Amino acid sequence: MTQTETIARPQAANSLGLPKPPAQTRVVVAMSGGVDSSVVAAELAAEGYDVVGITLQLYDHGAALAKKGACCAGRDIHDARRVAETMGFPHYVLDYESRFRESVIEDFAESYLAGATPIPCVRCNQRVKFRDLLETARELEADCLATGHYVRRQDGPQGPELHRAADPARDQSYFLFATTPEQLGYLRFPLGGLASKAETRALAQKHGLPVADKPDSQDICFVPEGGYAAVIEKLRPGAAEPGEIVDREGRALGRHEGVIHYTIGQRRGLGLGGGEPLYVLRLDPERRHVVVGPRSALATRRVPVAEVNWLGDGAFDDAPAGGHEALVRIRSTRPPAPARIHPAGDRAEVELLSPEEGVAPGQACVFYAPEGTRVLGGGWITR
Known part of the structure; x- marks a missing residue:
C-alpha cells in the first residue's frame, strides 16, 4: 500500500455505525429486566431497528440463592417481557442455568475457598453474555448485540476501541476489561454516551416503559444482600x-x-x-x-496479573523497555493510578508508581490509556 492509498471503509447508514438502514438491521438486545437494557431496546425499536429481546434465565428462581429484584430473577423476566410488549418487538427467554452455574457460580465458590475475592459479574460477561449469548445472536442472523452497559465503543485507526462512559459515576469499563477485540466488533453500548442516569430514566418515561422507576440492583445477582459467606456455605457445605x-x-x-x-x-x-x-x-x-x-x-507497588486481555494497539509483549505506560484500577471503587505494565506472555507484573493498599487476589487490574478514556485491557490479580 502506498502512502496515498487509504483503506475503504463502509459508510455508516445508522446510529449503530452499520452500513444499512435501521429497518434492515437486526439487533439482539440483552435484556435483564432493568431500566438500562429496557431503554436500549425501546430506543432502538423506536428508531426502526429489527429488535429481538433476549433475557437469560441464569438460575432457579425458587432456589434460596435467588433474590427478589436481582438480575434475571423471575420478576425481571416478567418486566423484560412487558417492555417488549409495550414496544412491539419479540422477546425470548433462554435457559442458561447450567452454563451460568458451571462458568460463574462454581468458579465464584472455588475462588472464594482459595482465599481470593472474585468478581462474578466479569466472568458472566466473559463466559456467558459475550460468548454464548453473542453466538446465539449470530445464529439469529443479528448484525450486532446491544447491551445496557455504561461504556463506549469507538472506531479507531486500528479497529474498534473500548472507552470509559461519558458519565464517570456510571462507568462500567472495569467489569468489561475481558471483552476481546473480536467481540468488541460485534457489540454495541448505546447508553455509554449519556451524561447521567437521569437521562436514561427520562427516556424510559418518554417510551412509557413499566420499569421507568425501577430501582437499580446493587448486589451480585445470586448473592442476596451481599451475603457471600452464606452462599458459599450453601454451595460448599462445611466450607x-x-x-x-x-x-x-x-x-x-x-x-x-x-x-x-x-x-x-x-x-x-x-x-x-x-x-x-x-x-x-x-x-x-x-x-x-x-x-x-x-x-x-497492606501497601504494595508490585501487582502480579494473569489472563491478560490486551485491547491496546500492537502486541502486548511488544512493550517499551520500561513497560507499557498506563493508568490502572485495582478495584472498581478506586480511581485509576499511574503504573507501568511489564508483559510476560498472558501474564504481567504491574508496577504502581505509588503504593496502593488492599490489593486482593481475584480482583481485576484494569489498564487505561495515560490520557483520554480508552481501556487498554486488564487481567486478574494473583498472589
Missing part, C-alpha cells in the same frame, strides 16, 4: 471451618469461624481487642489462617 487469626510471624492472636468470612484489608470483625489497629493482610485457606498486621503492611 466455613474455624481456624486461627495469626500475625505475620505466625503467632496465634485469636480464633475465627471460617476464612470465607474475611477479605483483604478488612479491619472490623476480627475480635482482637487492644493495641494498634490490625487489618487482614492475607488469607491462607490450607492452614485455615487469617493473617493480620498493621495498615502499613
Whole structure:
C-alpha cells in the first residue's frame, strides 16, 4: 500500500455505525429486566431497528440463592417481557442455568475457598453474555448485540476501541476489561454516551416503559444482600471451618469461624481487642489462617496479573523497555493510578508508581490509556 492509498471503509447508514438502514438491521438486545437494557431496546425499536429481546434465565428462581429484584430473577423476566410488549418487538427467554452455574457460580465458590475475592459479574460477561449469548445472536442472523452497559465503543485507526462512559459515576469499563477485540466488533453500548442516569430514566418515561422507576440492583445477582459467606456455605457445605487469626510471624492472636468470612484489608470483625489497629493482610485457606498486621503492611507497588486481555494497539509483549505506560484500577471503587505494565506472555507484573493498599487476589487490574478514556485491557490479580 502506498502512502496515498487509504483503506475503504463502509459508510455508516445508522446510529449503530452499520452500513444499512435501521429497518434492515437486526439487533439482539440483552435484556435483564432493568431500566438500562429496557431503554436500549425501546430506543432502538423506536428508531426502526429489527429488535429481538433476549433475557437469560441464569438460575432457579425458587432456589434460596435467588433474590427478589436481582438480575434475571423471575420478576425481571416478567418486566423484560412487558417492555417488549409495550414496544412491539419479540422477546425470548433462554435457559442458561447450567452454563451460568458451571462458568460463574462454581468458579465464584472455588475462588472464594482459595482465599481470593472474585468478581462474578466479569466472568458472566466473559463466559456467558459475550460468548454464548453473542453466538446465539449470530445464529439469529443479528448484525450486532446491544447491551445496557455504561461504556463506549469507538472506531479507531486500528479497529474498534473500548472507552470509559461519558458519565464517570456510571462507568462500567472495569467489569468489561475481558471483552476481546473480536467481540468488541460485534457489540454495541448505546447508553455509554449519556451524561447521567437521569437521562436514561427520562427516556424510559418518554417510551412509557413499566420499569421507568425501577430501582437499580446493587448486589451480585445470586448473592442476596451481599451475603457471600452464606452462599458459599450453601454451595460448599462445611466450607466455613474455624481456624486461627495469626500475625505475620505466625503467632496465634485469636480464633475465627471460617476464612470465607474475611477479605483483604478488612479491619472490623476480627475480635482482637487492644493495641494498634490490625487489618487482614492475607488469607491462607490450607492452614485455615487469617493473617493480620498493621495498615502499613497492606501497601504494595508490585501487582502480579494473569489472563491478560490486551485491547491496546500492537502486541502486548511488544512493550517499551520500561513497560507499557498506563493508568490502572485495582478495584472498581478506586480511581485509576499511574503504573507501568511489564508483559510476560498472558501474564504481567504491574508496577504502581505509588503504593496502593488492599490489593486482593481475584480482583481485576484494569489498564487505561495515560490520557483520554480508552481501556487498554486488564487481567486478574494473583498472589
